[in-house]
Amino acid sequence: MKKPDAWHLARRAEDIAPFHVMELLAKAKQLEAMGETIIHMEVGEPDFPTASPIIRAGQEALAQGYTGYSPALGLPALREAIAGHYRRRYEVDVDPSRIIVTCGASGALQLVLGVLVDIGDEVLMTDPGYPCNRHFVRLFEGHGRNVAVHRDTRYQLTAEILRAHWTRSTVAALVASPANPTGTIIDEEELEAMIEYARRQKGFLIVDEIYHGLVYGKQARTALAFSDEVFVINSFSKYFGMTGWRLGWIVAPPAYVRMLEKLQQNIFICAPTPAQHAALAAFTPEAEAIFEKRRETFGQRKDFLLPALRELGFDIPVTPEGAFYLYANCERLGIDSMELSRRLLKEAGVAITPGIDFGSFGASQHVRFAYTTSLEQLHEGVERIARFLGQD
Amino acid sequence: MKKPDAWHLARRAEDIAPFHVMELLAKAKQLEAMGETIIHMEVGEPDFPTASPIIRAGQEALAQGYTGYSPALGLPALREAIAGHYRRRYEVDVDPSRIIVTCGASGALQLVLGVLVDIGDEVLMTDPGYPCNRHFVRLFEGHGRNVAVHRDTRYQLTAEILRAHWTRSTVAALVASPANPTGTIIDEEELEAMIEYARRQKGFLIVDEIYHGLVYGKQARTALAFSDEVFVINSFSKYFGMTGWRLGWIVAPPAYVRMLEKLQQNIFICAPTPAQHAALAAFTPEAEAIFEKRRETFGQRKDFLLPALRELGFDIPVTPEGAFYLYANCERLGIDSMELSRRLLKEAGVAITPGIDFGSFGASQHVRFAYTTSLEQLHEGVERIARFLGQD
Numbered sequence: 001m002k003k004p005d006a007w008h009l010a011r012r013a014e015d016i017a018p019f020h021v022m023e024l025l026a027k028a029k030q031l032e033a034m035g036e037t038i039i040h041m042e043v044g045e046p047d048f049p050t051a052s053p054i055i056r057a058g059q060e061a062l063a064q065g066y067t068g069y070s071p072a073l074g075l076p077a078l079r080e081a082i083a084g085h086y087r088r089r090y091e092v093d094v095d096p097s098r099i100i101v102t103c104g105a106s107g108a109l110q111l112v113l114g115v116l117v118d119i120g121d122e123v124l125m126t127d128p129g130y131p132c133n134r135h136f137v138r139l140f141e142g143h144g145r146n147v148a149v150h151r152d153t154r155y156q157l158t159a160e161i162l163r164a165h166w167t168r169s170t171v172a173a174l175v176a177s178p179a180n181p182t183g184t185i186i187d188e189e190e191l192e193a194m195i196e197y198a199r200r201q202k203g204f205l206i207v208d209e210i211y212h213g214l215v216y217g218k219q220a221r222t223a224l225a226f227s228d229e230v231f232v233i234n235s236f237s238k239y240f241g242m243t244g245w246r247l248g249w250i251v252a253p254p255a256y257v258r259m260l261e262k263l264q265q266n267i268f269i270c271a272p273t274p275a276q277h278a279a280l281a282a283f284t285p286e287a288e289a290i291f292e293k294r295r296e297t298f299g300q301r302k303d304f305l306l307p308a309l310r311e312l313g314f315d316i317p318v319t320p321e322g323a324f325y326l327y328a329n330c331e332r333l334g335i336d337s338m339e340l341s342r343r344l345l346k347e348a349g350v351a352i353t354p355g356i357d358f359g360s361f362g363a364s365q366h367v368r369f370a371y372t373t374s375l376e377q378l379h380e381g382v383e384r385i386a387r388f389l390g391q392d
Numbered sequence: 393m394k395k396p397d398a399w400h401l402a403r404r405a406e407d408i409a410p411f412h413v414m415e416l417l418a419k420a421k422q423l424e425a426m427g428e429t430i431i432h433m434e435v436g437e438p439d440f441p442t443a444s445p446i447i448r449a450g451q452e453a454l455a456q457g458y459t460g461y462s463p464a465l466g467l468p469a470l471r472e473a474i475a476g477h478y479r480r481r482y483e484v485d486v487d488p489s490r491i492i493v494t495c496g497a498s499g500a501l502q503l504v505l506g507v508l509v510d511i512g513d514e515v516l517m518t519d520p521g522y523p524c525n526r527h528f529v530r531l532f533e534g535h536g537r538n539v540a541v542h543r544d545t546r547y548q549l550t551a552e553i554l555r556a557h558w559t560r561s562t563v564a565a566l567v568a569s570p571a572n573p574t575g576t577i578i579d580e581e582e583l584e585a586m587i588e589y590a591r592r593q594k595g596f597l598i599v600d601e602i603y604h605g606l607v608y609g610k611q612a613r614t615a616l617a618f619s620d621e622v623f624v625i626n627s628f629s630k631y632f633g634m635t636g637w638r639l640g641w642i643v644a645p646p647a648y649v650r651m652l653e654k655l656q657q658n659i660f661i662c663a664p665t666p667a668q669h670a671a672l673a674a675f676t677p678e679a680e681a682i683f684e685k686r687r688e689t690f691g692q693r694k695d696f697l698l699p700a701l702r703e704l705g706f707d708i709p710v711t712p713e714g715a716f717y718l719y720a721n722c723e724r725l726g727i728d729s730m731e732l733s734r735r736l737l738k739e740a741g742v743a744i745t746p747g748i749d750f751g752s753f754g755a756s757q758h759v760r761f762a763y764t765t766s767l768e769q770l771h772e773g774v775e776r777i778a779r780f781l782g783q784d
Contacts, residue, residue, distance in 0.1 A: 008563045008595055010532070013507040013651045016658055049457035058666065059451040065441035068636045103495055103638065106660050115405040119511060119533055135658040140402070141511055141533045171400045203400055244460045244665030246495065246638075259405045266408055266527040268498050272664045273636030274450065 016135050021353045024341060028351050039381035042351040043372045044180065045243045046324070051282075051290040054242065058278030070273045072265040073257075074101025074249070078276050081283045082249055090222045098228075098251050100260050101271045105210045105235035105248040109136045110267070112206055112231045112250060115259045116171050117142035123206075124165055124173040126157055127359030128327065128366065130180045130208070145170070148361035151317045155182040155327070159193035166201055172231075173198055176208035177223075178215060181358045181368040182327040183320025185220050192226040199229050206231040210248070211323040213239030213291065216299040218321060229253045236275075238323075239291055240282045245275035298324050301371035301378055308382045309369065312389060326369040329362070333389065337367045348388040350381050408527050413745045416733060420743050431773035434743040435764045436572065437635050438716070443674075443682040446634065450670030462665045464657040465649075466493025466641070470668050473675045474641055482614045490620075490643050492652050493663045497602045497627035497640040501528045502659070504598055504623045504642060507651045508563050509534035515598075516557055516565040518549055519751030520719065520758065522572045522600070537562070540753035543709045547574040547719070551585035558593055564623075565590055568600035569615075570607060573750045573760040574719040575712025577612050584618040591621050598623040602640070605631030605683065607714040608691040621645045628667075630715075631683055632674045637667040690716050693763040693770055700774045701761065704781060718761040721754070725781065729759045740780040742773050 021042050028038045049055075073079065079096040086094040102108040109132075117123065117140040125133050127146035134144025147165050149155045157175050166173075173194065177186040186194075191207070198205040207223040209232055223230045235248035248271075252260055264270070281287055306326060310316055314328035330340050341354040355366035371378060386392045413434050420430045441447075465471065471488040478486040494500040501524075509515065509532040517525050519538035526536025539557050541547045549567050558565075565586065569578040578586075583599070590597040599615040601624055615622045627640035640663075644652055656662070673679055698718060702708055706720035722732050733746040747758035763770060778784045 008508055009648075009651065010507055010510045010513075012510070012532070013655060016651075016654050018654050019657060022657075045461055050454075050459040055454045055457075055459075058454050062442075062447045062450050065447075066636070067442040067447075067634065069437055070636060103499075104661065107495075110659060114531065115402055116400055118402045118404070121402075132658045139506065139659060140404070140531070242459065244458070244462060244662070246661070246664045256401075259401065259408075262408045262410050263405065265411060265414075266524045267502060267531060269496065269638070270636070272638045272667065274666070275664065 012138050015138055017131070019131060020338070020357050024345055024351055027345060031345070031349065036349055038345070039350045039377050039384060040373055041369045041371070041378070041381055042353045043370055045372060046238065046241050046294070047372045047374070048241050048294055050241050050245070051287050053281040053284055053287040053290070054278050057281035058274055061274050061277030066273055066277045068273060070270045070276055072261050072270050074099070074271060075276045078280055081280055085283055086222065086224060090225060092222060092225050094224055094251055098254055098257055100250045100252060100257065100264065101276060102248045102250060102264070103268055103271050104237065104246040105208065105233050106132070107246070107268055107271065108233040108248045108250045109133070110139070111260050111263050112233065112252070113137055113140055113142070114263050115256060116204065120169060121171045122167065122169045124157065124162065124170060126155060126175065126179065127361040128155065128181055128355065128363070129359060130176060131357050131359070133174055146359055146361070154184040154318050155179060156184055156186050156190070157194065158190045159197045162194055162197050166203070170201065170203055172204045172206050174206045174208065176211070177220065178211040178320070178322025180211065180323055181325045181353070182318065183323040183325045184318055185215065185321045188221055191223055195223060195227045195230050199227070204229070204231055206233065208233050210235040211238055214295060214298060214324060215322040216302060220322065224251055236279050236282060239295070240279070241291070241294065242275070242279065242282070245272065245278065247271055247275045247279055298371065301375055302326070304375060305369065305371050305378050305382070312382070312385055312391060324371050326371070328367055328369060329365050330367055331365045336364050338364065341367060344385065344388060348384040350384050404530050407530055409523070411523060412730070412749050416737055416743055420737060423737070423741065428741055430737070431742045431769050431776060432765055433761045433763070433770070433773055434745045435762055437764060438630065438633050438686070439764045439766070440633050440686055442633050442637070443679050445673040445676055445679040445682070446670050449673035450666055453666050453669030458665055458669045460665060462662045462668055464653050464662050466491070466663060467668045470672055473672055477675055478614065478616065482617060484614060484617050486616055486643055490646055490649055492642045492644060492649065492656065493668060494640045494642060494656070495660055495663050496629065496638040497600065497625050498524070499638070499660055499663065500625040500640045500642045501525070502531070503652050503655050504625065504644070505529055505532055505534070506655050507648060508596065512561060513563045514559065514561045516549065516554065516562060518547060518567065518571065519753040520547065520573055520747065520755070521751060522568060523749050523751070525566055538751055538753070546576040546710050547571060548576055548578050548582070549586065550582050551589045554586055554589050558595070562593065562595055564596045564598050566598045566600065568603070569612065570603040570712070570714025572603065572715055573717045573745070574710065575715040575717045576710055577607065577713045580613055583615055587615060587619045587622050591619070596621070596623055598625065600625050602627040603630050603715040606687060606690060606716060608694060610713060612714065616643055628671050628674060631687070632671070633683070633686070634667070634671065634674070637664065637670065639663055639667045639671055690763065693767055694718070696767060697761065697763050697770050697774070704774070704777055704783060716763050718763070720759055720761060721757050722759055723757045728756045730756065733759060736777065736780060740776040742776050
């Protein structure tokens with residue numbers, strides 16, 4: 001089905017939106033090149049380098065020459081270590097045979113949606129939500145069906161919402177807990193009810209748990225505590241601080257492992273091998289102590305930034321429990337969120353992410369603040385915003 | 393469009409064939425566990441560890457904390473270094489802005505086919521050929537159209553073949569030079585003619601150059617020498633010996649770079665960052681000296697194995713010029729290729745790949761030998777095959 005234009009371009013490529021924050025970032029770089037200092041509150045990446053035990057393990061793996069392909073499902077030792085993590089942290093038994101090591105959570109989403117989504121199939125997801133989710137579904141000629149979520153459900157889907165939106169074309173619902181951009185966690189009862197509901201529809205709940213571990217004041221339970229018939233996606237990027245290594249994993253229902261393995265063989269071969277060896281050190285007590293300290297640091301930042309933004313007039317009706325984001329309504333400030341993001345950058349030197357990057361529902365009334373920078377920088381950022389708003 | 397079975401499974405997942413060699417490998421492992429020694433001539437991976445300058449650069453990158461996300465298009469310094477490689481080795485000017493660093497050639501194929509293939513679109517490819525190619529097209533709901541290629545065109549597509557098979561649904565032809573499993577190189581005139589032909593059809597030639605550099609007795613020219621309107625895919629895996637690092641690249645027509653960037657942002661974020669830093673060392677004189685020495689070693693193995701197999705009765709009518717494979721017709725031995733592969737493993741302890749892993753045309757008459765093991769092992773393998781054939 002060729003298109004009439006001079007050069008061929010797949011329709012999916014046209015449907016993929018850029019991240020608007022990238023424009024802002026390019027602008028921020030220009031400003032920085034001109035000598036201005038920018039406070040970065042837009043970055044979805046921990047500001048800590050990978051923890052030293054992992055660095056050392058990575059260096060040692062290279063010294064040992066562990067640079068060849070790994071099995072498609074991942075290094076057996078790493079799959080065992082991940083299973084051990086579920087046992088120790090969640091008291092949940094996960095058979096290592098159900099764990100597939102992937103090229104980041106991105107690779108995990110590709111594999112899971114690749115084995116679930118046929119042409120025209122729908123996957124329910126939250127609006128606001130992680131912007132790439134709908135593009136993964138689009139990649140496979142399915143439809144990411146955005147469902148507007150409100151403060152009353154803590155910006156999360158619920159079993160009731162699934163019931164209201166699930167159609168004959170729906171094959172899965174994709175949720176994240178803690179979520180990006182809102183930082184909220186799904187209630188345990190709702191998580192279990194959603195898994196059950198999707199199963200009864202012969203579909204699946206896919207649970208993105210990449211911000212697990214980065215939870216403040218409570219302990220989140222994994223969806224795997226409730227059922228084996230759920231796809232859980234996780235990553236070494238956020239809590240484990242290994243963004244650039246591109247390493248994540250899937251825990252799949254047993255019947256799907258072989259399909260995921262074949263797809264991985266064909267479209268990825270395997271996840272990066274040196275990274276897999278390095279990640280073995282992520283489950284040592286030494287590394288876990290570092291992660292916990294960093295988690296505390298993130299918690300302290302949240303404890304400063306959340307009340308400070310509220311005081312400035314941002315409405316944050318749902319107190320987030322995890323991740324490193326605050327999703328703030330800027331309506332009371334009388335300025336559209338895109339305009340606010342642009343002007344805060346230009347006039348105050350503060351970079352934040354406009355709501356439009358996370359969907360369309362309430363997008364022009366919301367912005368996302370990331371606390372992936374030091375308390376000092378956050379203080380400076382808040383002061384700058386206060387000045388911009390004439391509140392200094 | 394839900395299917396009637398109890399659990400949902402996308403049709404594409406059912407369409408993806410496993411590699412038959414994997415079964416053989418599992419069997420080989422069993423035999424090895426029982427104390428038998430197996431000669432491995434099935435492995436599509438260099439038997440050398442990553443070269444020491446790259447290892448050191450990788451260790452240094454980790455020490456420096458280069459563990460965060462890179463720009464979606466790749467590290468600017470690496471894109472410059474790749475452009476320099478084209479200048480030095482091929483005397484071809486490639487603007488670094490056209491180079492996209494990817495998660496292996498696998499990631500490159502996903503991106504390129506993702507921006508070219510709509511539902512029902514066709515991509516022409518050789519049979520025999522790299523088995524994953526048609527699955528990449530299937531991933532995006534297109535059809536990989538296998539075209540049987542014979543010894544008379546050195547198992548390659550030609551402009552004449554393109555003309556005979558190109559339809560209104562064809563958007564691209566995917567060729568490899570040197571090719572897997574045949575090791576042959578596309579004639580320069582044909583390469584240029586195919587690029588031209590595809591352009592006149594408003595489609596593209598996609599040229600897989602991942603075995604470039606591993607060429608014996610002649611120097612292959614890159615498709616980029618002939619046109620900017622071609623997609624070239626390359627990899628750090630084979631010549632550069634970095635399989636497990638998962639790093640490759642695309643050189644794209646200028647108009648497609650932005651689309652590829654958006655797709656990469658969304659479905660991969662970026663290629664592994666430590667690997668990108670390490671790969672900078674692949675273009676140093678020290679590393680290049682190591683690669684050239686290894687290339688000579690591969691050449692010596694080919695010079696032994698090719699006549700030895702011919703002497704055993706395998707028909708290898710086209711002398712391969714590159715990669716590390718020999719594609720051999722076993723018809724004269726009076727045994728089907730799948731059967732031969734199974735029996736050679738079981739009765740002689742030699743692992744090879746049956747033709748069926750590369751397509752269906754002549755599959756039961758062909759096997760692939762990889763010379764990714766030492767001359768000593770190859771000698772032993774040949775002796776074992778001779779004994780198996782009663783020729784000792």
